[in-house]
Amino acid sequence: MMTPTRWRAWRASALVPALLGMFLSACGGNDDEDARLRLLNATGDMASLDLYTGSDRRVSDVGIDALSESESFEEGSFDIRLKNGTDGTTLASTSQTLAKEKHYTAVAWGSHGAVNLKVLEDEGDEPGSGLSHLRVFNATTDAGSLDVYLTSASATLDNATANAGKVTGGSLSNYGEVSSGTYRLRVTASGDKDDLRLDVPSIALGEKQRVSLVLRQGSGGVLVHALALVQQGGLTVVRNPYARARLAAGVSSNGVVSATIGDTSLSKGMTSPGVGNYQLIPAGDQILQVQVNGSTASSATTSITAGADYTVLAHGSSAVTLLNDDNRLPSNTARAKMRLVHGVQAHESLSLTLNAVSVASDVPYGTASAWSSVLTNVDNNAILEVTSPLSNSPLYTTERASGTSGLNISARGVYTVFMLGGNSEPKGILHQER
Template identity: 40%
Template sequence: MTSKASHGVIRCHDRVTQAALVLGAMTAVFSPLFAIAMFRSPRLSRRHLLATAPGALALGLSACGGGSDSAGKAQIRVLNLSSDVASLDIDLDAATWVTGATTAQLTDYKEVDPDSYDFSLRRSGSTIALASGERTLTKDAHYTLVVWGRETALTFVTLTEDEDPDDVDSGKARIRVYNASADSGALDLYLTSTAVDLQDTTAAQSAVASGLLSGYRDMSAGSYRLRVTGYGDASDLRLDVGTIALTAKTFTTLILTGTSSGVLVNGYALTQQGNVTPMATGKSRVRVVASADGRGAVGVTWAGQPLAAALSSPTVGPYSSVDAGTQTMNVLVNGQVVSSAQRTLAVGVDYTLMVWGSGAVSLIADDNRLPTNSARVKLRLIHGSAGTEPLTMAVDYSVTASGVVQGAASAFSTLNASSSVRLDVSTSADQVYTDDDVTLTAQGVYTAFVLGGRSTPTGLLRKDR
């Protein structure tokens, strides 16, 4: 009596024998056609050929129990760090591959054949591609596909994750930096003990430009205070994290992403073939604009931290970094408290705090991210002149903002950069501010202010980035 297993082996053997006979005949017919197809489509890959007649034998064999392990495959996972696409679907060669990749959450690894693939990224549920491109994946390799940027300028990179721990000295760990911020400029990374003054030390990684990946740096295993600054300026603090732990013989990629500030950054510590640890900034930036009547002197504190002391009107002060959250903000004009209230500053956001008129206070969120087009600029208008009608702004006689009331800001307009434009701000009846020779530098972010404090409104143009 023959067992079921024996019957299975015999049937499998028969199928393979029959397939081999058929394929032998088909190969003689189709081999010239395969050659023509390869000539006409050089990108035709072996995974495409696998579906053709000569590939059918291999499929027949795998159906008999072979090809079930992952040897020779590429392993890839996704980390969505987009600033405004909360969930992504990703296609591979026009076929849905990943659905619902949510912000700051690593997907599981997926196996794919080693080859070149066309990736296409979509907002979940949408059919519109936000970014696309070809990437080559090699056998037995691990990758994390990191998606970053804004929806209007989404991009992605495949980070390799196959460094050998045996290459690292005992008691050492390795760390590298990927700058996934289009707005922050080049960045420096410092890893120090808690109390070290950055002016007294050197960066662990330096001048990491947007979209670039640094090499690995060996560090002694242990815990560090992590700080990120603008390139070459240790006082220009962008991120400050109390503790990052580097484990011996591990590899960490610190991914830095932008915020709506355009200056502050968030961090994500990605362990090779391991987890990701978010490291949010925890900071906001605030500048004080003094626009009080009678050249009033403006003072401001946030949770006891001075932001301005006797700032004479009209003046636009510099940005200061503060702890985000809900705290008491005290506002004084000529030494007298005109406002003491709980206010909320969101993490990673820039603000203009304008004190105008007899003591009115406006807290305005600033989007200081750079234009996505490298030949463009951003420009808006802020109205801080008490007793002045709503304002209209025009650039080279073309209106860019209108109906801007006291204490408010217009939306940003995106304009072509220029070495000489005319800027006009007016009410319905009067010209308030004119400059007929303004330079708007590409990738700049500008605010035109109309402020009080004098007998007539004062116009000021400031380059915020």
């Protein structure tokens, strides 16, 4: 028989676990009944992201193309905030209701100037035997509306039907049912099968899996990468194997320029001055070879970043410069962006104005200026002028001889003004990139 002292001690020890269980239940401590939320960093240029609810940091230091662990949340409505893990600045926020026993993925997308946050539900019935479900989230601000194709490795797109079509930036398609297996994945601009944005030989869709294919933009703003996110499962990163490049030829005495990157020809013979079209080129370490009038001017290994855009600038007698092209759209939807490329050997520096407002000043020979945000103009009276300290008159102007007409500068347009040598006088070429 217990003594009174031993009875009181036993009763206290028995009550502690019961009271602790009641306390944890009241505080949402039953993980089996909580909501689950994880963070996917699909920004492309934010190296570290944190996720907060109120002042509480729930997820920390999620890198580019990385997926956090799933965190437990009580059911209810939350003010979810996304912060830069480097300096703590708030990048985006949203109000989200999280239901008991449900799973969610918060996708951070966009770029540093305009980061967005979208919460995807990771719940749905399992596909049948031999089947997979696929939906597409266009997590880009720059690539435009996109079509997604899953085909066999050797199939052309001529008669192919998109598995997901006209997926605009920031939008999520419905799930579509496909046979499980391995496919060639291609993404094109919507309605244009020749405008290829992603082409990878192999992506696997597992049996009975529900997959969200998140498309994020490359650094050039046109090509995209893919992140295959399995419902309540893992992440597969599908990076673009290509970049884009073009040739700008401004070699003395109307020199004829040819250029290759790897096995891809940018031009087999462009007469200076001129600017070619972008071509898909393999990413990674590639040999950039430039010939002027049939003789090798440059041959060197260069690192090509997947998803980026480049201009090979041939200038002077045989000089070659590889320029990075940022063809992302302006974050300000009411403005355009513009830069100057200087390839005129006879002038040490050049400057560019738009309607007498400075766009680029004292740009050194053989380089490109930084991008500038500029006012739009849709009244056919925008005037560009390129000037040099060595000339009393503009080297290039869009103003016609009558002085009554100029050009349009479109909202969210991307423009490059090329100044190239090769003729007896410098030649200005205006390219609207987007």
